[in-house]
Amino acid sequence: xxxxxxxxxxxPSPTWSVIWLHGLGADGNDFAPIVPELVDAAWPGVRxxxxxxxxxxxxxxxxxxxxxxxxxxxxxxxDKQDAExxxxxxxEVEALIAREEERGVPASRIILAGxxxxxxxxxxxxxxxxxxxxxxxxxxxxxxxxxTIEAERAGANHATPIFxxxxxxDPIVPLVLGEQSRQALESLGHRIDWxxxxxxxxxxxxxxxxxxxWLTERFANA
Numbered sequence: 001x002x003x004x005x006x007x008x009x010x011x012p013s014p015t016w017s018v019i020w021l022h023g024l025g026a027d028g029n030d031f032a033p034i035v036p037e038l039v040d041a042a043w044p045g046v047r048x049x050x051x052x053x054x055x056x057x058x059x060x061x062x063x064x065x066x067x068x069x070x071x072x073x074x075x076x077x078x079d080k081q082d083a084e085x086x087x088x089x090x091x092e093v094e095a096l097i098a099r100e101e102e103r104g105v106p107a108s109r110i111i112l113a114g115x116x117x118x119x120x121x122x123x124x125x126x127x128x129x130x131x132x133x134x135x136x137x138x139x140x141x142x143x144x145x146x147x148t149i150e151a152e153r154a155g156a157n158h159a160t161p162i163f164x165x166x167x168x169x170d171p172i173v174p175l176v177l178g179e180q181s182r183q184a185l186e187s188l189g190h191r192i193d194w195x196x197x198x199x200x201x202x203x204x205x206x207x208x209x210x211x212x213x214w215l216t217e218r219f220a221n222a
Contacts, residue, residue: 002095003051004028008035014045016134016219017100018111019093021051021118023140025066028052031115034203038212043219047105051096053118056085069121070144077173081144086124093125097133106131111218113137116173116201120144123162123181127190132156135218137211138164140173140201143181150188162192163214165207167199 006028022030028050035048057063059073070085093112100110111134114122119141126136127149136157141164143149162185166178175196182192193214197204 002099003053003092005052005096006032006050008032008048008050009045010035010039010043010048011045014047015105016044016046016109016111017049017103017105018046018113018137018215019049019051019096019100019122020137021069021093021112021114021121022053022067023114023116023118024058024068024072025061027067034208038208038215040212040216043216047100047103049096049100051092053089054092069117072117077142077177083145086121086144089121090125090128093121094129097125097129107133109134111135111137111215113139114141115139115203116141124149126160127153127157127185130154130156133160135161135163135214137214138162139203139207139211140166140170140178141181142173142177143184146181146184149184153188158189159191161214161218162190163195163211164192165195165197165203165210167201167204168196169199170201172201 020031032050053067053069055065056068057065058068069089071082073080112122112126119138123143195210
């Protein structure tokens with residue numbers, strides 16, 4: 001059964017879906033309030049799907065249980081990566097994609113999005129998905145399991161557009177980690193629309209405006 005979700009439909013019978021994954025310790029309600037600020041009246045009907053990650057103990061937070069897509073085992077988030085947890089969450093994202101397809105939205109009209117740990121999962125799942133997705137929207141994140149992505153990525157999403165926004169003063173996911181992930185993917189031929197903003201680990205109004213423009217382009221090119 002797919003994870004529980006918070007959902008918003010911009011009009012009846014939506015023809016597009018945006019599956020938006022939250023960050024560590026948050027839940028599906030975290031980004032739901034952004035929809036009214038983001039949506040353009042000219043867009044087709046869009047279903048925004050904000051899933052709740054499973055609750056699990058997180059090592060760096062004294063094993064406190066919280067919603068997390070995978071464990072963080074080291075003080076530097078890319079250290080000692082929880083490959084088992086990441087792969088389990090990839091399967092959860094696959095189930096969410098499959099449910100949108102069952103509801104009549106093809107993969108070619110599904111955008112995977114995420115913030116922080118959710119963005120890491122959107123990248124991990126999206127690049128491995130076997131059907132071509134409409135796009136990946138990555139906010140303040142990085143690429144986990146980078147050493148296996150070349151072998152495991154799916155040919156269907158080699159050319160999938162990727163929006164990537166990152167704060168220049170991010171203390172949680174350092175800018176350099178995001179840049180290294182971007183460069184690794186560009187070296188494999190992925191096309192990334194990279195944006196940096198004078199902010200910390202957050203989303204800014206300028207970033208929302210850039211996301212709106214990028215989404216508008218995706219909808220227009222279907």
